[in-house]
Amino acid sequence: MADNSAQNYWKANIKIVLSLLSAWFFISFGCGILFVDALDNIRFGGFKLGFWIAQQGSIFVFVGLIFAYIHLMDKLDDKFKLESSNASDTETGGDSE
Amino acid sequence: MSVQVWTYAFVILTFGLYIGIAIWSRASSTKEFYVAGGNVPPLANGMATAADWMSAASFISMAGLIAFLGRDGAFYLMGWTGGYVLLALLLAPYLRKFGKFTVPDFIGDRYYSRTARLIAVFCAIVISFVYVCGQMQGAGIVFSRFLEVDITIGVIIGMGIVFFYAVMGGMKGITYTQVAQYCVLIFAFMVPAIFISILMTGQFIPQIGFGSELLDGSGFLLDRLDGLSQELGFPTYTDGHRSTQDVFFITAALMFGTAGLPHVIIRFFTVPNVRDARKSAGYALVFIAILYTTAPAVSAFAKTNLINTVNNIEYTAVPEWFTKWETTNLIVFDDKNGDGRIQYVGDPEINELQVNRDIMVLANPEIAGLPNWVVALVAAGALAAALSTAAGLLLVISTSVAHDFLKRSFMPGITEKQELRYARISIFVAVLVAGYFGINPPAYVAQVVAFAFGLAAASFFPAIVMGIFYKRMNREGAIAGMLAGFGFTAMYIIYFRFINPAADNAENWWFGISPEGIGSLGTMANLAVAYTVAKFTPAPPLEVQKIVEDIRLPSET
Numbered sequence: 239m240a241d242n243s244a245q246n247y248w249k250a251n252i253k254i255v256l257s258l259l260s261a262w263f264f265i266s267f268g269c270g271i272l273f274v275d276a277l278d279n280i281r282f283g284g285f286k287l288g289f290w291i292a293q294q295g296s297i298f299v300f301v302g303l304i305f306a307y308i309h310l311m312d313k314l315d316d317k318f319k320l321e322s323s324n325a326s327d328t329e330t331g332g333d334s335e
Numbered sequence: 336m337s338v339q340v341w342t343y344a345f346v347i348l349t350f351g352l353y354i355g356i357a358i359w360s361r362a363s364s365t366k367e368f369y370v371a372g373g374n375v376p377p378l379a380n381g382m383a384t385a386a387d388w389m390s391a392a393s394f395i396s397m398a399g400l401i402a403f404l405g406r407d408g409a410f411y412l413m414g415w416t417g418g419y420v421l422l423a424l425l426l427a428p429y430l431r432k433f434g435k436f437t438v439p440d441f442i443g444d445r446y447y448s449r450t451a452r453l454i455a456v457f458c459a460i461v462i463s464f465v466y467v468c469g470q471m472q473g474a475g476i477v478f479s480r481f482l483e484v485d486i487t488i489g490v491i492i493g494m495g496i497v498f499f500y501a502v503m504g505g506m507k508g509i510t511y512t513q514v515a516q517y518c519v520l521i522f523a524f525m526v527p528a529i530f531i532s533i534l535m536t537g538q539f540i541p542q543i544g545f546g547s548e549l550l551d552g553s554g555f556l557l558d559r560l561d562g563l564s565q566e567l568g569f570p571t572y573t574d575g576h577r578s579t580q581d582v583f584f585i586t587a588a589l590m591f592g593t594a595g596l597p598h599v600i601i602r603f604f605t606v607p608n609v610r611d612a613r614k615s616a617g618y619a620l621v622f623i624a625i626l627y628t629t630a631p632a633v634s635a636f637a638k639t640n641l642i643n644t645v646n647n648i649e650y651t652a653v654p655e656w657f658t659k660w661e662t663t664n665l666i667v668f669d670d671k672n673g674d675g676r677i678q679y680v681g682d683p684e685i686n687e688l689q690v691n692r693d694i695m696v697l698a699n700p701e702i703a704g705l706p707n708w709v710v711a712l713v714a715a716g717a718l719a720a721a722l723s724t725a726a727g728l729l730l731v732i733s734t735s736v737a738h739d740f741l742k743r744s745f746m747p748g749i750t751e752k753q754e755l756r757y758a759r760i761s762i763f764v765a766v767l768v769a770g771y772f773g774i775n776p777p778a779y780v781a782q783v784v785a786f787a788f789g790l791a792a793a794s795f796f797p798a799i800v801m802g803i804f805y806k807r808m809n810r811e812g813a814i815a816g817m818l819a820g821f822g823f824t825a826m827y828i829i830y831f832r833f834i835n836p837a838a839d840n841a842e843n844w845w846f847g848i849s850p851e852g853i854g855s856l857g858t859m860a861n862l863a864v865a866y867t868v869a870k871f872t873p874a875p876p877l878e879v880q881k882i883v884e885d886i887r888l889p890s891e892t
Contacts, residue, residue, distance in 0.1 A: 284546035284555030292409035293631040304617040315889045
């Protein structure tokens with residue numbers, strides 16, 4: 239049981255990391271480098287969008303991604319702690335492995 | 336009060352502060368010396384990490400680099416911040432859970448091998464030395480230009496200060512001085528930026544001023560800068576001029592390198608637990624982002640200002656700062672057509688003005704005509720940036736020698752007291768060597784920095800990530816991978832930078848990747864070789880697999 243919840247925890251962790259890293263790749267390498275010329279055709283205020291993402295926007299997104307990670311992982315940790323303490327409470331002998 | 340007096344006042348004040356903190360935070364055990372006792376609050380660790388990371392190059396050179404690169408300068412901005420996402424998501428929490436003192440500790444234990452540990456020690460020392468020489472040189476330049484002392488004396492003063500608090504306080508002293516240094520450097524960077532933003536656009540926040548209209552009615556700042564650039568034959572500021580794949584690979588190399596730099600990684604060993612490690616990575620990036628989002632605005636302000644101030648004016652009518660910086664050779668005027676006016680244009684045949692990129696930060700407050708105390712702040716800020724990074728790097732060198740090389744590899748019998756003494760002796764030697772190179776800088780310091788990033792990207796980053804995420808990765812794979820990544824990257828850079836610099840252009844580069852970006856191919860080479868070798872060699876022992884399972888789970892310690 240404990241092993242099971244550890245595996246679930248790790249899988250959920252990987253899912254969080256992968257989805258945040260896709261956003262990381264999309265904003266920096268995608269919008270900031272690969273599609274930057276196309277995005278430069280869009281303007282807001284005194285900025286061309288591609289230029290702004292490359293020099294400013296991506297950094298704000300990076301900060302947001304780390305805080306999203308902190309939040310999601312704290313929640314996942316709490317859930318895991320609850321599960322593993324429940325598991326050890328209900329397991330009275332038997333197949334605890 | 337004159338700029339000189341203000342500068343002395345700020346520098347003496349801040350140095351006094353650092354020394355005071357050092358005395359207050361003396362280290363008495365190896366745990367305090369290596370990881371500050373492991374109880375640094377995440378907010379403080381975030382600030383310390385930011386100061387650790389932002390070096391003389393970030394403070395003095397980056398805005399200037401961007402001013403001359405235009406949009407392509409984004410690879411520095413994204414590379415040096417995006418790496419923190421990798422660090423936070425892939426490394427920091429797990430390494431904290433692992434709970435040892437150094438990066439070679441992790442490599443050596445995870446890959447159950449003294450060879451792997453020694454390779455890691457070698458990489459950590461090479462990377463840190465390359466870096467620390469640049470910091471000492473930066474400190475020397477600031478001393479000689481702002482305080483007008485001899486560059487040798489400047490470096491010796493800087494060495495003395497770092498030596499004092501690093502040797503006394505170890506990581507504990509370094510951490511709390513770095514917190515103070517962060518406050519000094521960010522204040523010194525932001526105040527001139529805010530002043531200039533208000534002067535030029537009326538906007539209080541430089542990041543907003545960056546996209547605003549100029550107060551002189553000539554339209555948006557960036558449009559005006561593009562216009563001026565075109566008029567004078569410079570490349571358009573907001574367009575890209577390097578090939579997309581080169582920008583892509585340089586950004587990747589800087590990101591992987593950032594995540595693999597040992598002096599940044601060890602900062603996450605100093606917080607109480609895994610949650611705090613994640614949190615402090617977030618704080619660190621916030622503190623870094625304040626400077627990194629301001630820097631490109633400073634670049635645009637400074638470039639526009641510079642062009643407006645100096646182009647096509649009578650040489651006899653130049654402002655005072657111009658002649659002052661001319662004496663340092665950071666600005667060189669050569670009246671080619673003999674008309675007594677300064678022509679600052681893109682065509683190298685006609686252009687009469689050579690501007691060093693460091694001017695964009697160092698002289699920016701003077702160019703904008705800001706008050707003397709603001710001009711003087713820059714020196715204190717640049718010194719804080721250089722010294723904080725130097726201290727972090729020296730600590731890596733010292734722990735690598737005393738802990739990984741002696742205690743864990745060759746002299747396991749030494750007592751804690753002896754280990755601590757060796758750690759202090761190795762900082763002392765490292766300071767002396769770094770100081771020597773600060774006074775006699777090798778001609779290729781700037782190039783060698785690319786080397787440090789490439790090496791960190793190609794050696795540590797993949798080895799650590801696979802150690803955490805790929806349980807089957809074994810000793811043979813990791814060693815082969817590190818050697819392949821390190822060797823490939825080193826050879827590519829050495830070939831193009833030292834053996835055959837004439838061939839250093841896009842036509843000869845592999846896939847159009849410049850030596851700055853080759854670390855990302857090195858990372859991939861490391862991954863590929865490690866994976867292949869691990870496939871054909873035995874799985875790691877069960878107790879090592881147990882370590883991997885353990886670092887993946889959260890816990891309270």
